[in-house]
Amino acid sequence: MNSAYLLILVLGISLFGLFAAYLLAQWVLRHKVGDEAMQRISNAIKEGAEAFLRRQNRTIILLALAVAAFLFIGYGFVREHREWDPVGSSTSLAFWITLSFVLGALCSVVAGYIGMWVSIRSNIRTAHAALSSLNDALRIALRGGAVSGLMVVAMSLLGVGGLYALVEAFGSVEPTKIPLLIVGYGFGASFVALFAQLGGGIYTKAADVGADLVGKVEAGIPEDDPRNPAVIADLVGDNVGDCAGRGADLFESTAAENIGAMILGASLAAMAEKASMGFSAGVVGVMMFPLVARAFGIIASVIGIVSVKMDKEEKLDPMDALNRGYYVAVVLAMIAFGFATYWLLSSPQAPNAWWHFYICGIIGVLTSVAFVYITQYYTEYKYRPVKLIAEASKTGPATNIIAGVSVGFECTAAPVLVMGAALLGAYYIGRSAFPTDSGVNAGLFGTAVATMGMLATAAFILAMDTFGPITDNAGGIVEMSQQPENVRKKTDRLDAVGNTTKALTKGYAIGSAALAAFLLFQAYMDEVRQYAGLGHDHPFPIDLSKPVVFVGGLLGAALVFLFSSMAIRAVGKAAQSIIEEVRRQYAKLPRINDIIQFPADFKPNYGTCVDIVTRSALRQMVVPGLLVVLTPVAVGLLFKIFITPDDPLIAAEAVASLLMVGTIAGILMALFLNNSGGAWDNAKKYIEAGAHGGKYLTTADGKKMKNPIHGAAVVGDTVGDPFKDTAGPSLHVLIKLLSTITLVLAPLFI
Secondary structure (H helix, E strand, O other): OOHHHHHHHHHHHHHHHHHHHHHHHHHHHOOOOOOHHHHHHHHHHHHHHHHHHHHHHHHHHHHHHHHHHHHHHHHHHHOOOOOOOOOOOHHHHHHHHHHHHHHHHHHHHHHHHHHHHHHHHHHHHHHHHOOOOHHHHHHHHHHHHHHHHHHHHHHHHHHHHHHHHHHHHHOOOOHHHHHHHOHHHHHHHHHHHHHHHHHHHHHHHHHHHHHHHHHHHHHOOOOOOOOOOOHHHHHHHHHHHHHHHHHHHHHHHHHHHHHHHHHHHHHHHHHHHHOOOOOOOHHHHHHHHHHHHHHHHHHHHHHHHHOOOOOOOOOOOHHHHHHHHHHHHHHHHHHHHHHHHHHHOOEOOEOOHHHHHHHHHHHHHHHHHHHHHHHHHHHOOOOHHHHHHHHHHHHOHHHHHHHHHHHHHHOOHHHHHHHHHHHHHHHHHHHOOOOHHHOOOOHHHHHHHHHHHHOOOHHHHHHHHHHHHHHHHHHHHHHHOOOOHHHHHHHHHHHHHHHHHHHHHHHHHHHHHHHHHHHHHHHHHHHHHHHOOOOOOOOOOOOOOOHHHHHHHHHHHHHHHHHHHHHHHHHHHHHHHHHHHHHHHHOOOOEEOOEEOOOOOOOOOHHHHHHHHHHHHHHHHHHHHHHHHHHHHHHHHHHHHHOEOOEOOHHHHHHHHHHHHHHHHHHHHHHHHHHHHHHHHHHHHHHHOOHHHOOEEEOOOOOEEEOHHHHHHHHHHHHHHHHHHHHHHHHHHHHHHHHHHHHHHHHHHO
């Protein structure tokens, strides 16, 4: 099949996705922005978020330029050209790898910035709409989030497809070799994602911890109370962490997974041609399948997003409205997925192959649904785990933390069983797509198709994720501008749904990261074979009985723990500064029963807290980020001293071990951190909703006093904050960054 036709289709749908994002942004921005009090708060959030993102992006771009220079020098001047390289010279290889890295980084930065730009303008419009209509508020929040979702997925697809077209037009490269030249795009996206997620996570949780510990526990004031000096920094953090950070995370997921699947698709198609079992669409059709399937997912997501609305009486649970739109998107995406598999993955010699791959895609979708339900079970307060933590709070913070840690360890089992079943099911169904005696093993490509199925509705998932910070900010604006109680009840309904969608998308993100990491690991193995001049079917075992390989794996596991430690400590350091500043502003205020009595004219200084947490987050994110980038590079280059004529791939094998063991440890650690943190958070909310006496107790003389059970739950929630919103989500990116950096640098390890 002519690749030009497929590229036009992919690039055309990508542009449609960007145009749909533009129309949704225009629709959102047409709505009113509320009164002066609302605008004053919204403007403070907007200024803080934009200032942080500008400074963060400046830091990321400087680091990215240094990495780009390293890539060009390493490929162009350090590594010697080899006859089986995809292009004819070292400088050509260096040019394409470096260009793809730079474009991946820039596209990720642009997509994240535009998405957040719209979200911080959607919050006030959501808040104002809630004055009159819950349905309007719901639609504004979701469509504001959808701008981010569509921008991320469409730009990811546009970048990969556009780079493929560029190399094809100007590179004179065999089509099956093109994915090897554009792997840098995934690395660039992963590089930005790590710093965006890590920096945003440090910011949001440092502000949140400071606001909670001093505001709720010490001052005894409600969440989002305008008297809390850290409240604006907390609301800014929702945007830079949950919106920009998660957007960068899913951008690199889709970009890296597209390229990895293209590499495996090229290998499968070449193997099938060799066995006279070729696909009807040819090698190019199989290789372009991931891009075509992802493009159809954009259309399905757009239809699902615009179909979300409440009933006329507004009695419907907003979560049900979102779920209905999600199911519409999933059904449409699966119909389109089936068409794409029949069109591009049919083989006349194996007429059943296409529906085997289609089932692999359905396995991916079912896996995402299973992850959503598992996450709900461990993080919602109507189920046993959260109630257990709330019950443990009755005897103090220590037992609360013990219970939360036990829940975190427990919650790793079910997702591992689901992932194992998905990978094994997809592998063996893919393997059975061709006759056993044909010699064609499509098992690994089956796992790639399952990953594509899981990410088919990534745009809708990200829209639901960004819906969370928009509704959280809207609730804060309503609270701080002292709107009527009935309006706050509406935004509370949306905020509760937003908390659920944020938790669910974390589960989705780690599930997709796990499947994508396995796919990228296999792509790395295939790339090593190609750059070493070996065939696609040449064995390349990872033998952990070799000391060098075992040490590589050990370093991979240690990297996960060290990175998590540094991320959590960074939140603690930044939070200490915020706590000290808020206490300074409260120091001279009178207290009764240890509850601060605020004078009517008290005006907190929000700007100081915003500035403190901005500087601290940017300073603290650099070292953990560079640790992740440099560790696999150091192992791959230093372990070349162990290369012998009998074992020429030992350094590449050690890096594969680092990648494999680091991925396994990273998945388990991320599950522990995400779900334990979410469970602690909702145990606190469960008590605030009235369980175990609620937030305050009433004394015999009718006075209010703090409930120590609630205080214990707040301590647990504070411990969980950097778990679920900093270290956990950053590990999603770390898992895939290890894969993309090894994909890019594999030739330097041989």
